[in-house]
Amino acid sequence: MNSALLSPAPLLSVENLTHLYAPGKGFGDVSFTLYPGEVVGIVGESGSGKTTLLKAISARLTPQQGRIIYCPPGAPGRDLYAMAESDRRRLLRTEWGVVHQHPLDGLRPRVSAGGNIGERLMAIGQRHYGEIRQQAGRWLEDVEIPASRIDDFPTTFSGGMQQRLQIARNLVTHPRLVFMDEPTGGLDVSVQARLLDLLRNLVVEMQLAAVIVTHDLGVARLLAHRLLVMKEGRVVESGLTDRVLDDPHHPYTQLLVSSVLS
Numbered sequence: 001m002n003s004a005l006l007s008p009a010p011l012l013s014v015e016n017l018t019h020l021y022a023p024g025k026g027f028g029d030v031s032f033t034l035y036p037g038e039v040v041g042i043v044g045e046s047g048s049g050k051t052t053l054l055k056a057i058s059a060r061l062t063p064q065q066g067r068i069i070y071c072p073p074g075a076p077g078r079d080l081y082a083m084a085e086s087d088r089r090r091l092l093r094t095e096w097g098v099v100h101q102h103p104l105d106g107l108r109p110r111v112s113a114g115g116n117i118g119e120r121l122m123a124i125g126q127r128h129y130g131e132i133r134q135q136a137g138r139w140l141e142d143v144e145i146p147a148s149r150i151d152d153f154p155t156t157f158s159g160g161m162q163q164r165l166q167i168a169r170n171l172v173t174h175p176r177l178v179f180m181d182e183p184t185g186g187l188d189v190s191v192q193a194r195l196l197d198l199l200r201n202l203v204v205e206m207q208l209a210a211v212i213v214t215h216d217l218g219v220a221r222l223l224a225h226r227l228l229v230m231k232e233g234r235v236v237e238s239g240l241t242d243r244v245l246d247d248p249h250h251p252y253t254q255l256l257v258s259s260v261l262s
């Protein structure tokens with residue numbers, strides 16, 4: 001993917017962040033910036049701390065050290081964990097989105113597909129039932145779910161459809177920033193390819209900034225402008241995606257890349 005046109009001020013600045021459940025379990029001293037419209041991929045083997053880091057930067061796990069500054073364009077920067085808990089929760093419902101690996105973790109199983117999408121619209125103040133339903137129907141079609149399924153529960157959908165519904169629920173409010181944890185993990189390869197294509201188009205069209213955790217370097221190559229490579233809770237290499245994957249500098253990245261090629 002080509003680099004985004006970057007605005008001068010980072011949307012998110014992660015500074016010396018640490019959260020260790022136990023020695024070697026979690027992540028330590030991670031710093032990076034994310035610009036509006038930019039997609040950063042976090043790659044690394046299982047257990048390297050990717051999900052824990054994603055939780056901390058998406059306001060779902062208070063880090064033990066360091067800070068995160070969120071600075072939406074035209075507004076002053078705010079320290080994420082110095083905000084009131086209610087403000088962090090509001091961010092997650094409105095300007096931010098979180099796409100979980102297991103779609104039912106990010107959906108309400110006892111609420112219809114339309115309700116799952118409409119709920120986010122209500123969180124940003126929309127009240128007109130007819131308009132909410134219309135937007136939900138449009139979004140279902142945008143993520144290739146027939147609008148005729150609007151009243152069905154997500155539990156009646158296939159895994160791929162559930163994941164597309166979760167994406168629609170998150171994107172309907174046009175968030176600035178989306179966090180995704182293995183968004184195509186657990187799906188059949190053919191379903192993965194279509195979902196990736198859809199995600200890539202949405203990210204480009206909506207000029208979304210995103211942080212994507214994946215152990216799949218193909219997903220990283222397709223979606224991310226920049227990569228952070230994690231090993232044992234540390235970022236061992238970072239840089240533009242093509243540079244990191246085509247000319248890896250750190251021995252661990254070299255191993256990761258060569259294990260995919262072999």
Ligand SMILES: Nc1ncnc2c1ncn2[C@@H]1O[C@H](COP(=O)(O)OP(=O)(O)OP(=O)(O)O)[C@@H](O)[C@H]1O
Pocket residue numbers: 021022024025026044045046047048049050051052053215
């Ligand atoms: N709630 C928790 N309590 C204690 N230890 C945890 C907790 N969550 C994760 N860990 C441990 O922290 C380490 C990092 O886990 P994490 O899930 O962040 O890794 P990961 O890179 O996302 O791995 P995977 O790709 O398998 O999801 C692992 O050793 C894991 O067992």
